[in-house]
Amino acid sequence: MRLSQFFMPTLRETPAEAEIVSHRLMLRAGMVRQSAAGIYTWLPLGLRVLRKIENIVREEQNAAGAQELLMPTIQPADLWRESGRYDDYGKEMLRITDRHGRDMLYGPTNEELITDIFRRDVKSYRDLPKALYHIQWKFRDEVRPRFGVMRGREFLMKDTYSFDLDQEGARRAYNRMFIAYLRTFERLGLKTVPMAADTGPIGGDLSHEFHILADTGESEAFLHGDYLSFDPIGDGVDYDGDLQPLVDKWTSLYAAADDKHDTARFADEVPEDKRLETRGIEVGHIFYFGSKYSEAMGATVQDADGKSVPVQMGSYGIGVSRLVAAIIEASHDDDGIIWPASVTPFDVGLLNLKPGNEATDGACQKLYDGLNKAGLDVLYDDRKDRPGAKFASMDLIGLPTQVICGPREAEQGRVELKNRATGVKDIVSIEAALTALTDTSTGTAP
């Protein structure tokens, strides 16, 4: 993509409304624009990141055996009357009346809808287990939306719902999601720690929030430092095997957000030199809620004895749009965003410092063609602008690798490779640059 044609309205100054760093950078980099309080338009650059995150989430859900469907954003109120939540949910739920006077709502979550889908067609224990998910926009009419897309009213969420015959099955479903979440956040380049969370009316230990660690996170996090050195989950998880030992390992040490923090237990269970007090951002929440909805809404199956039993359910959410901001909170510097390779909007930024110069134009064209041919997404800054402006905006939008092409080096057949994260620069021949960038599948050399 040529930057001269790309719709990427960057801002030199920070809009007055933005408080936290991710919000400021998302506005400045031209990723989002606010439409109303807590409601945003995703501009092309931001949408690219959102889609990349969404796809990683999707791949890991599929790998864990969940199946994707797509439920609507608008739901009939009657389903919520069945579960009893229509009155309980309060003003956070955006209620709508259609032209026929029917009560509708913009979904803040989808337990009722998925339970309805399930109960219509699943009647036998032989059809279990099932896990269904979708990635859809939700709306919660928060009293006070803030921090940009971090706490918007409209947000993109992945929510999975599991259906099992009994509690043991539900626990296996829970474990699959638990591990899939660790995998997902790992691939997004994030340090994540599962923390015990409120289990609601069911009780038990099947509820965890996943927090990513970032100095600027919104809640305090207290944890055993060994979490940071745990081996990554890695490729090739056997989701049909016994995941309990892995889950046990990841829940064995102390970790709590401020609302669940117990100072005495922290002191008791964690050696002093291992106590880590930092900040976190909640990006995922999984919990088992048993038959809460299946009983209320009559989602039953017949077991092997022909007896009708309500299915055991769990739900598992990931805040996809929030993750965009969370990743920035965890990965930025004074100059701008630093994207992990897995979610970067473009793999490579190519800077022509002097468009119109024969040497730089030629070198850039060769690199642009070569990198594109190798399947890399390249953002080519071919604008007639000063070098300083190009450096600044490329650093701001945070592509992992920059190829800087100025007349001085281009005349010698050379360009400069710059690693955005480390700032390390390397002058190499055009051919060497092409090789370095296309050899690694991630495109993050040097």
Place this chain on the structure above:
RNA sequence: CGGGGAGUAGCUCAGCCUGGCAGAGCACCGGCUUUGGGAGCCGGGGGCCGGAGGUUCGAAUCCUCUCUCCCCGACCA
């Protein structure tokens, strides 16, 4: 929902107290110069001063109402 603050050019903001032609920097358009970390000079375009009502010869400025946005708290993925 309680408390505080702000709405003037695309962005950051001055002007308001003490009423009298609508402003600056950046951005944008044209020209010249410049070309390795958000350049310089010259010329230009752009505003229902959030909205409604009122006071006044005259309102961005004073008064009343209203809408929106932001921040702190309580609430939340």
